[in-house]
Amino acid sequence: MPHKVSLSRLKLTDFRNYASVSLVLDGRHAVLTGDNGAGKTNLMEAVSFLSPGRGLRRATYGDVTRVGATAGFAIFAKLDGMEGEVEIGTGADTTTDDSASRRLRINGTPAKSADELTDHLRLLWLTPSMDGLFTGGSSERRRFLDRLVLSLDPAHGRRASDFERAMRSRNKLLDEPRFDPAWLSGIEQQMASLGIAMAMARQEMLGLLARLIDETHETSPFPAAALELAGFMDGQFSRPAVDLEDDYAAMLAESRYRDAAAGRTLHGPHRADLLVRHRQKQMDAARCSTGEQKALLVGLILAHARLVANLTGHAPILLLDEIAAHLDEGRRAALFDLIDALGGQAFMTGTDRTMFSALGERAQFFTVADGKVFE
Numbered sequence: 001m002p003h004k005v006s007l008s009r010l011k012l013t014d015f016r017n018y019a020s021v022s023l024v025l026d027g028r029h030a031v032l033t034g035d036n037g038a039g040k041t042n043l044m045e046a047v048s049f050l051s052p053g054r055g056l057r058r059a060t061y062g063d064v065t066r067v068g069a070t071a072g073f074a075i076f077a078k079l080d081g082m083e084g085e086v087e088i089g090t091g092a093d094t095t096t097d098d099s100a101s102r103r104l105r106i107n108g109t110p111a112k113s114a115d116e117l118t119d120h121l122r123l124l125w126l127t128p129s130m131d132g133l134f135t136g137g138s139s140e141r142r143r144f145l146d147r148l149v150l151s152l153d154p155a156h157g158r159r160a161s162d163f164e165r166a167m168r169s170r171n172k173l174l175d176e177p178r179f180d181p182a183w184l185s186g187i188e189q190q191m192a193s194l195g196i197a198m199a200m201a202r203q204e205m206l207g208l209l210a211r212l213i214d215e216t217h218e219t220s221p222f223p224a225a226a227l228e229l230a231g232f233m234d235g236q237f238s239r240p241a242v243d244l245e246d247d248y249a250a251m252l253a254e255s256r257y258r259d260a261a262a263g264r265t266l267h268g269p270h271r272a273d274l275l276v277r278h279r280q281k282q283m284d285a286a287r288c289s290t291g292e293q294k295a296l297l298v299g300l301i302l303a304h305a306r307l308v309a310n311l312t313g314h315a316p317i318l319l320l321d322e323i324a325a326h327l328d329e330g331r332r333a334a335l336f337d338l339i340d341a342l343g344g345q346a347f348m349t350g351t352d353r354t355m356f357s358a359l360g361e362r363a364q365f366f367t368v369a370d371g372k373v374f375e
């Protein structure tokens with residue numbers, strides 16, 4: 001069984017609709033129920049700030065600061081983390097500067113980078129806004145894919161942002177009337193090494209996930225997904241990375257004029273797409289019913305959670321927003337058993353407490369109302 005990483009304390013100050021709230025958690029799953037607009041998702045969003053990035057809504061820090069607050073927002077959490085007990089404090093003063101970056105303290109010491117959070121916990125989430133993942137644009141799927149990679153390989157985020165930065169400089173250079181070829185090929189080399197590393201990290205994660213789905217799909221109550229990356233270096237990933245880097249650098253050099261005309265870089269990992277198929281039905285996920293798509297997504301997240309637990313030895317914290325809403329009683333009970341069997345702590349929301357009764361003593365129940373939380 002993996003080690004259970006769990007939150008024991010969560011305090012919010014001026015975060016969304018919470019002026020001040022403090023939760024004491026006992027390590028079991030946390031079920032948050034309450035009316036629409038009570039603040040359930042906001043609480044989960046606060047927990048999602050314990051991972052690098054802008055949380056599960058990708059909001060600006062100005063947006064998450066409570067309307068009317070005078071000094072920005074703050075989140076404090078205490079947890080039994082991957083390296084033992086840890087206290088994490090994060091927040092930003094957006095009242096004077098909306099572009100402020102967030103401060104982060106781990107055990108009282110300022111962290112150099114938000115990546116340090118991944119030493120203590122891994123977080124995965126599933127929210128209703130992800131329901132259109134298979135039918136929407138490829139950028140959402142890439143973001144989803146990269147988050148899955150990030151929870152296994154924390155360096156992935158830095159690689160992706162360095163690649164973006166290099167690509168922006170190249171696009172800018174190509175926009176100039178006469179570009180300097182030596183300068184450009186330097187940037188293209190950098191893009192090639194970062195871009196191939198990114199693509200390989202994605203391939204590797206998908207390979208591991210596919211193997212795990214293979215091993216577990218017969219016992220899973222959720223449909224199995226077949227996963228494939230397409231749109232960049234397709235079918236090439238058994239070749240050595242250095243060869244792929246050379247090919248990609250050559251591809252960039254060749255497409256300078258076309259890219260200049262298009263005003264963007266036409267080839268690269270930023271154009272890849274995650275193709276998902278329903279294995280049992282042999283059907284593209286985009287053509288499955290709404291319920292089937294949701295079931296595929298739930299199955300995918302839970303398989304990934306198991307992968308993270310297997311590879312790191314620590315079960316990730318799961319944030320599952322309205323996950324039980326459209327399931328019948330039997331499926332809900334099966335889902336809760338599966339979540340519980342992962343060995344980690346899950347936060348779950350819903351409007352009705354009775355929907356979670358199958359969890360019984362395995363969960364701590366909270367009622368959320370108007371920015372207040374009661375046990």
Ligand SMILES: Nc1ncnc2c1ncn2[C@@H]1O[C@H](COP(=O)(O)OP(=O)(O)OP(=O)(O)O)[C@@H](O)[C@H]1O
Pocket residue numbers: 015016017018034035036037038039040041042043062063064065066067351
């Ligand atoms: N910066 C903010 N300051 C104050 N209130 C905010 C801020 N941002 C959002 N809110 C409010 O927080 C409330 C609760 O939002 P939340 O998404 O958490 O609800 P919920 O309990 O998950 O509801 P639902 O069941 O409808 O999903 C909303 O009414 C929203 O207007």
